[in-house]
Amino acid sequence: MINKEKFLSELQTALETEYQTTLQHATANQLHCALGKWANGELYKNWCESRHNHANAKRAFYFSAEFLMGRLVFNDLYNMGVLDEVRDILAEKGADITMLEQIEDAALGNGGLGRLAACYLDSAATHNLPLDGYGIRYKYGLFKQRIVDGCQKETADDWQCQGDPWSLRCTADTVSVEFGDQTVNAVPYDMAVVGYRTTNVNTLRLWQAEAIEPFDFKLFNEQKYDEAVQAKNDAENISMVLYPNDDTPKGKVLRLKQQYFFCSASLKDILRSYKAVYGNDFSKFADCYAIQLNDTHPVIAIPELIRLLVDYEKLDFNLALSIAQKTFSYTNHTIMPEAMEKWSSELMKQVVPRVYEIMKMINEHLLRTLSEKGLHRGELIDHMIISKDMVHMARLAVYVCHKTNGVARIHTEILKARTLHEWYKLYPERFINKTNGVTQRRWMGLCNPKLSAFITELLGGDGWLTDLTLLKGLEQFANDNQVLDRFMSIKAENKQLLCDFIKRHDGASLNPDFIFDIQVKRLHEYKRQLLNAFSIVDIYFGLKDGRIKDFNPTAFLFGAKAAPGYYRAKGIIKYIGEIAKLVNNDPEVNGKIAVVFVQNYNVSYAEKLIPAANVSEQISTAGTEASGTGNMKLALNGAVTLGTYDGANVEIVEQAGEDNNYIFGLRVEDIEKISPNYNPKELYEKNLRIKRVVDTLVDGTFEDGGTGAFQDLYDSLLKGASWHQPDQYYLLADFESYIAAKLRVNRDYGDKYAFAKKCFLNIARCGMFSSDRPIKEYASEIWNIKPCK
Numbered sequence: 001m002i003n004k005e006k007f008l009s010e011l012q013t014a015l016e017t018e019y020q021t022t023l024q025h026a027t028a029n030q031l032h033c034a035l036g037k038w039a040n041g042e043l044y045k046n047w048c049e050s051r052h053n054h055a056n057a058k059r060a061f062y063f064s065a066e067f068l069m070g071r072l073v074f075n076d077l078y079n080m081g082v083l084d085e086v087r088d089i090l091a092e093k094g095a096d097i098t099m100l101e102q103i104e105d106a107a108l109g110n111g112g113l114g115r116l117a118a119c120y121l122d123s124a125a126t127h128n129l130p131l132d133g134y135g136i137r138y139k140y141g142l143f144k145q146r147i148v149d150g151c152q153k154e155t156a157d158d159w160q161c162q163g164d165p166w167s168l169r170c171t172a173d174t175v176s177v178e179f180g181d182q183t184v185n186a187v188p189y190d191m192a193v194v195g196y197r198t199t200n201v202n203t204l205r206l207w208q209a210e211a212i213e214p215f216d217f218k219l220f221n222e223q224k225y226d227e228a229v230q231a232k233n234d235a236e237n238i239s240m241v242l243y244p245n246d247d248t249p250k251g252k253v254l255r256l257k258q259q260y261f262f263c264s265a266s267l268k269d270i271l272r273s274y275k276a277v278y279g280n281d282f283s284k285f286a287d288c289y290a291i292q293l294n295d296t297h298p299v300i301a302i303p304e305l306i307r308l309l310v311d312y313e314k315l316d317f318n319l320a321l322s323i324a325q326k327t328f329s330y331t332n333h334t335i336m337p338e339a340m341e342k343w344s345s346e347l348m349k350q351v352v353p354r355v356y357e358i359m360k361m362i363n364e365h366l367l368r369t370l371s372e373k374g375l376h377r378g379e380l381i382d383h384m385i386i387s388k389d390m391v392h393m394a395r396l397a398v399y400v401c402h403k404t405n406g407v408a409r410i411h412t413e414i415l416k417a418r419t420l421h422e423w424y425k426l427y428p429e430r431f432i433n434k435t436n437g438v439t440q441r442r443w444m445g446l447c448n449p450k451l452s453a454f455i456t457e458l459l460g461g462d463g464w465l466t467d468l469t470l471l472k473g474l475e476q477f478a479n480d481n482q483v484l485d486r487f488m489s490i491k492a493e494n495k496q497l498l499c500d501f502i503k504r505h506d507g508a509s510l511n512p513d514f515i516f517d518i519q520v521k522r523l524h525e526y527k528r529q530l531l532n533a534f535s536i537v538d539i540y541f542g543l544k545d546g547r548i549k550d551f552n553p554t555a556f557l558f559g560a561k562a563a564p565g566y567y568r569a570k571g572i573i574k575y576i577g578e579i580a581k582l583v584n585n586d587p588e589v590n591g592k593i594a595v596v597f598v599q600n601y602n603v604s605y606a607e608k609l610i611p612a613a614n615v616s617e618q619i620s621t622a623g624t625e626a627s628g629t630g631n632m633k634l635a636l637n638g639a640v641t642l643g644t645y646d647g648a649n650v651e652i653v654e655q656a657g658e659d660n661n662y663i664f665g666l667r668v669e670d671i672e673k674i675s676p677n678y679n680p681k682e683l684y685e686k687n688l689r690i691k692r693v694v695d696t697l698v699d700g701t702f703e704d705g706g707t708g709a710f711q712d713l714y715d716s717l718l719k720g721a722s723w724h725q726p727d728q729y730y731l732l733a734d735f736e737s738y739i740a741a742k743l744r745v746n747r748d749y750g751d752k753y754a755f756a757k758k759c760f761l762n763i764a765r766c767g768m769f770s771s772d773r774p775i776k777e778y779a780s781e782i783w784n785i786k787p788c789k
Ligand SMILES: *Cc1c(COP(=O)(O)O)cnc(C)c1O
Pocket: 110, 111, 112, 113, 115, 520, 521, 522, 601, 602, 603, 606, 627, 628, 629, 630, 631, 633
């Protein structure tokens, strides 16, 4: 319960003093800032108390270059348990809380990896686990996307331009970070991570880079003016932009600086609080702190901690290394070799010379360890952290960290058997699996209030919001047609809401009676949006020819951003745009299929799309998607999965039942078998359906605006390129089985109770995909931390 008088008086005071306005007349931004201020005030006491409690226990830190928090206002009010009350009080005073949907997302991440970090913070805070996040306060988050004539256009995401009421600048905790050629200040901004209905509040501390010398207007009169401007810009550049590449990092100096910047600052912050208690006795360090490295981006923290301990605290290198070994653990997020992060030694030496020295010492240590284990020179090459003048970040991580985890069972198995096999043989006990999860607070409770209320009603309580395994209790209703009727009508309402939103946001009209078949995720060749596009073209031809009859009308929805420099991914967006134009304007199929590519897919858009989905497209080439978390969000909102045996799809289907989902295509073992002789050209020539569809890339059916993008896609499938085989993601090999599965979903949808039952069972059986489960496993098996308030 909130104190209504106090709430209103604080809100009104803030609006009056800051903006000379009132609740009735406040703009979205004004209301947002006033609410943020009030919320931070409300949280302050609990936040201080939580900090105090955590300081007396072992605590963990989540180091991540990305935290995809999304829009904070609704989430934080929801977790505080006051969202409904606030909505009602505001409405009473003539203010509509929904106008806050104009507030920008905090999009400080690219996709799954960054969103996972955000879900983990939510779960830890909710379960009173002392876990704080450390990252970068990018001035510009992931670019904003518009679709203009079917093409992606990017604009900067100036997310703080209207203020950032959820962050508190903590100037007093500023630290400096040194590079080979510059020294900058790291200024922390703290965001409260509000646990759901608990007094516990954790912290996400994001570092902003600033010049060491304050910019002083006195300089106007001095020679130093230009120099100072330069230093200011050079410093601020470090936290200026989030790199928009997903999965395939580019070796850029600025990117390396970003990684080192936040790792160094965070470690200095941690060491400061440690020394305040233990002084120069570092024997307790690893008993006080655990640090989780989210992918290789923060792996540079390992040599940095050792450097700080050796150079400043005068510890012996071996002792410092053993402290690092007990402190760090590493999460691997990819099996694709091209995505394994490497840096040239030259660059490393130039940007962080002393850290590079430490890396060389770790490499020497590794070589000694390996020869003690009886390995020969030749066998060593695959292990060396520094090899052929490249620094291998994953090897550094696996060697030093006491645990390395994959993010889905199949992913961890592939790491052990392939990608990191050599390391697994050496240190089998270090490899463990932690299948990802998502927070049901945001991905059910907040984004799908109608379904959530219904679940609570059926289960006789809302305990499932903090213990998702309770969803099992829904199974008993799976044959109850009255329950299924209510379930279906909720889905229908969500679809209507989505239609209204898409109309406003993208200008497209959709019929909510259609099946909503949704593929939302970053645009990447391995995720195979192009295969989905091909299937739509094939179905289109099938409907026109009369080959496909009795087709249940379907809307195919896409949402995806392509990295701005990823030419092929942008070609795929354009291709889908062309299909949409053809299909949506053809009266012969209008009542049967619709295609929409929504603009600027982000967390807030995901919250609209996911509750409205009937079919969840999870069609990555087997062995390429580490886990996926979109698949979990969709299953938990009652969509069936149309997918491959890849990532967490395997476990979703294992839980929810094969009969309740639609699995197709080559498996990892199949691909291994066929890959040496794979000949997509032959498939293309022999299969007329494939040929007809693939030919639309080049036969004039569609226009790529003279860019050559479609020819390039065509060539990528049939000719390959210098850096890859033709059709390296096996689109043509999976073409037929995919479309067959898609048509099975379509047919099954016609039996509405049978289909609703499948959807409902997916919800009932996916309780293990809450991020609460893995966060508790990390806490007990890796970090050795316990709940505390
Ligand atoms: C969950 C989520 C993702 C991850 O989706 P995958 O399908 O697992 O790749 C990406 N972007 C946003 C905005 C998300 O919410």
